Amino acid sequence: MNILSFFAHPDDETMLAGGALALLAMLGHSVHYLVCTRGEGGEMGEPPVCVQGELGKYRTIETINAVKALGGKTVEFLDYIDPIVGPDNLLFTFSDDIENIETQLSKVVRKHHINSIISHGSNGEYGHPAHKTVFQSVKLYFEVNNNSDINWYTAQANYPNPIKPHLINKDDPASWILDIKPVIYMKINAAKAHVSQNALFVRRSQKELKRNVSLEEVIAEEEAYYWVRGSKDDLLSTFRESKNIRE
Template sequence: MSHVAVIAAHPDDETMFAGGTLAKFSAEGHELSMVLVTRGEGGEVGEPPVGPKERLGELREAEMRCAAAVYGVRRLVFLGFVDPAIEIGERPKRIEAPLDVFVAAVARALDELRPDVVMTHGTNGEYGHPQHIYTRQAVWEALRILRPWRPQELLTWCANAGTNAEDRLTNRDDPASWSLDVTPWFEGKLAAALCHRSQHAMFMRNSKTPDVASMLRRLEAFRRWDLGIVDLA
């Protein structure tokens, strides 16, 4: 069995982009860890609100712990970076931390967890979210400096499998190494998504779907980067 560590920018990213695969890994007995860059405190509070804006970080951390429990996550780590506040319709922002500080935090987390496989955001940040792109960059740079230990491979989600090329979440510059119909594990993905209550209104508004279940993708595609072959130096 392998140890898989997910590194995500915000609570809910893990489920929206890879929830079915995580449910599959869990069912197969793989060890799962999750590293969250922020608590998502800059996002939406929901409709109706799940609580006051000033408590959103605390509330979304609780939502993340709920989702992690669905997947049977062994270790859940919050790096403590602050998610910049935005209003509905405003362009997303990335954290204000310098890259070297961000990279060092990611590298420390990976060195402590020692996973076999790392899973994170794709090259285009899915729908172009600056923090998703910044997170992918920090993970890549962290992998450069990890010595002598290093994970065996990196998986980036929402890869371009051809059939999903027009999906707004697809990282078009990441050709898929493999894709998975997650229908057999969909109930697990849905259960985790339902934990993220503060984000449900946003999910449905952006996807133009009537409910959370209708919004979730049943195809999940990944680009595989073999870290024993890829030159990170």
């Protein structure tokens, strides 16, 4: 199977879906990565890895290393620039032109003979406008190609008592929950590869848990997915092989 991981920023692939993507690679599937921006507007890290103007270059390398850690086959970027985060943590999308994003997505899907797409969920997880843009562009892809037999699944689906409630898409009910413990070392190594974001990952969790945490502890041991269209079973049967599934 050829799977496309399609997310807005470097590190979304790892933090939102790294377990499933690593498991798919481990089971012999080809996982291709498409990232809309190079995360130019994010933080430089603690200590900073570079100056803001060079961040895109650094985060490109970090993403390539993360994809390697997840066992991915290829990684490509669309040339959108990630806007700098505004005051009071105000977040922006990289583009409102979903037609143009859809056109580029469609080329990548054809090039790699993609069978399944894994993307952001309908609420953009915690409401990030760029994540919602990606969701909308995949939705448009299936409106344009309504006869397509490609499957679409979204990450961070909703289920009772999730490990990270702030990342859940409240309108996407989980079709299954994946125990990612067998590949958690791959997800941890991928998270570590995003060097400029490591302090941010830890800070977010510390705020939530109100105690000091290590990067290893930040990585959730389960991931939930919503089957949006196509065959539910294509990906599910693969995960059943791994016996780490709750339906």
